[in-house]
Amino acid sequence: MIVMDRGRVVADGTGAEISAAVxxxxxxxxxAGAEQVAALPGVESATADATDPRRVRAVCSDSDAAxxxxxxxxxxxxxxxxxxxxxxxxxxxxxxxxxxxxTDPEGTDR
Numbered sequence: 607m608i609v610m611d612r613g614r615v616v617a618d619g620t621g622a623e624i625s626a627a628v629x630x631x632x633x634x635x636x637x638a639g640a641e642q643v644a645a646l647p648g649v650e651s652a653t654a655d656a657t658d659p660r661r662v663r664a665v666c667s668d669s670d671a672a673x674x675x676x677x678x679x680x681x682x683x684x685x686x687x688x689x690x691x692x693x694x695x696x697x698x699x700x701x702x703x704x705x706x707x708x709t710d711p712e713g714t715d716r
Contacts, residue, residue, distance in 0.1 A: 633688065634663050634688075637681070638676075639662070640653050640654050640664075647672060648667055648668030649666050649672050
């Protein structure tokens with residue numbers, strides 16, 4: 607599999623290899639709101655899962671810090687079905703081709 611961005615090859619390998627190359631982890635859980643999970647350290651974003659709004663999906667830069675804070679907070683009593691996983695291929699593609707932190711030659715955000 608090859609990932610191209612703006613005419614350049616930016617990643618190649620199996621789907622698993624490309625997913626593993628992206629830093630961070632995804633935490634899914636039930637029993638807490640997306641806003642509560644988003645406030646945890648190490649969480650970049652948290653949203654209700656598209657297939658089940660009672661489940662929260664959090665993209666983490668530091669899943670260890672997020673879990674430590676989660677399980678030592680008052681939320682720990684209500685949280686269940688916690689799963690930590692590597693980003694999927696779609697998430698990896700979006701991260702690899704993300705240009706939100708870059709500016710174009712004219713100096714405006716992309």
